[in-house]
Amino acid sequence: MTDTEAPPRVLVVDDAATVRLYHSSLLLEAGFQVDEAANGLEAVEAAMATPFDLFVVDVNMPKMNGYTCVENLRSETVATDAPVLMISTEDRPGDADRAYAAGANLYLVKPVTGERLIRIATMLTAGRGTPA
Amino acid sequence: MGLVRKKAAEQPEDVAPERPSAEALRAQLDDPDPDCRREAALGLEGDEESVPHLLTRMTVETETNVRDAILTTLAAHDNETVAGSLAVHLASDDAALRTAVAEALATMPRSMPALLPSLLVAPDHDVRVMTAMVLADLNHPDTAAWLVQMISEDPHPNVVTAAIDALLPVAGPEHAAVLEEAVRRFPDDPFLRFTVQAALPRLAGTA
Numbered sequence: 039m040t041d042t043e044a045p046p047r048v049l050v051v052d053d054a055a056t057v058r059l060y061h062s063s064l065l066l067e068a069g070f071q072v073d074e075a076a077n078g079l080e081a082v083e084a085a086m087a088t089p090f091d092l093f094v095v096d097v098n099m100p101k102m103n104g105y106t107c108v109e110n111l112r113s114e115t116v117a118t119d120a121p122v123l124m125i126s127t128e129d130r131p132g133d134a135d136r137a138y139a140a141g142a143n144l145y146l147v148k149p150v151t152g153e154r155l156i157r158i159a160t161m162l163t164a165g166r167g168t169p170a
Numbered sequence: 171m172g173l174v175r176k177k178a179a180e181q182p183e184d185v186a187p188e189r190p191s192a193e194a195l196r197a198q199l200d201d202p203d204p205d206c207r208r209e210a211a212l213g214l215e216g217d218e219e220s221v222p223h224l225l226t227r228m229t230v231e232t233e234t235n236v237r238d239a240i241l242t243t244l245a246a247h248d249n250e251t252v253a254g255s256l257a258v259h260l261a262s263d264d265a266a267l268r269t270a271v272a273e274a275l276a277t278m279p280r281s282m283p284a285l286l287p288s289l290l291v292a293p294d295h296d297v298r299v300m301t302a303m304v305l306a307d308l309n310h311p312d313t314a315a316w317l318v319q320m321i322s323e324d325p326h327p328n329v330v331t332a333a334i335d336a337l338l339p340v341a342g343p344e345h346a347a348v349l350e351e352a353v354r355r356f357p358d359d360p361f362l363r364f365t366v367q368a369a370l371p372r373l374a375g376t377a
């Protein structure tokens with residue numbers, strides 16, 4: 039957990055620059071600190087260097103997909119207990135189960151409204167910081 | 171006594187190691203050692219007869235670096251048979267496989283155009299999203315035109331937003347109208363609206 043005086047720090051992980059911009063803008067506007075990663079590998083490297091309070095992770099990404107990314111975040115190498123919200127275009131049966139098996143806390147299908155994203159991010163980071 | 175020169179055949183250090191046959195490499199694709207499998211996959215580059223073996227191995231391979239080597243070797247063929255066989259896996263339940271296949275297809279500019287008519291109308295919208303992901307990295311002069319077609323015609327908002335994301339890095343002022351029309355087609359999609367509104371000033375600036 040990070041300094042409780044600071045706003046929660048979120049890592050937005052998506053290979054689509056427009057999605058990163060969308061999610062980051064919403065979270066910044068709501069008072070979160072936001073960092074970005076363009077794939078799972080970058081996310082794992084970032085998580086090893088910086089403690090985050092929430093991960094917002096896409097599924098289909100080059101180099102390392104979202105499920106593998108979350109498995110790595112939960113592995114002994116990173117071992118973060120920060121909540122993971124997966125947001126994907128994938129809405130086939132079993133997609134959510136795979137996300138939860140990997141270690142995600144919540145799985146949502148795109149598109150996610152700004153209000154819903156902020157409501158969920160606030161809920162998942164409760165006690166981990168103080169959004170402005 | 172005169173100098174006696176050894177025959178070349180008697181100097182083992184001068185003999186190049188024999189390259190394994192394609193048949194041996196194909197058998198090596200099932201070796202328990204991942205390094206051996208990877209070496210075999212890379213060693214089979216250019217061998218047309220090995221394509222079915224590589225395609226079969228790809229579907230069961232669990233090691234990322236071996237699977238990537240298999241895909242690299244397969245993609246180097248860049249023909250419609252290989253591309254069509256790979257494209258089937260864009261619908262895979264295995265996220266690692268479908269994203270790796272998308273990356274491989276993006277390196278096959280000669281064969282992808284023949285597949286696009288069917289991929290652009292694939293019944294599974296997730297396959298069409300993956301197709302936009304392929305087009306994002308495909309080095310082909312018609313890429314922007316295919317993406318514009320997806321943005322203009324695809325009925326699913328997630329496909330349209332994926333296509334917009336793929337188009338934006340190469341978009342110019344001539345694409346503003348198609349983006350604005352996409353917002354009109356999906357007025358309830360907040361992400362699509364945000365993306366287009368954020369992009370339009372930049373596109374206008376390039377006019």
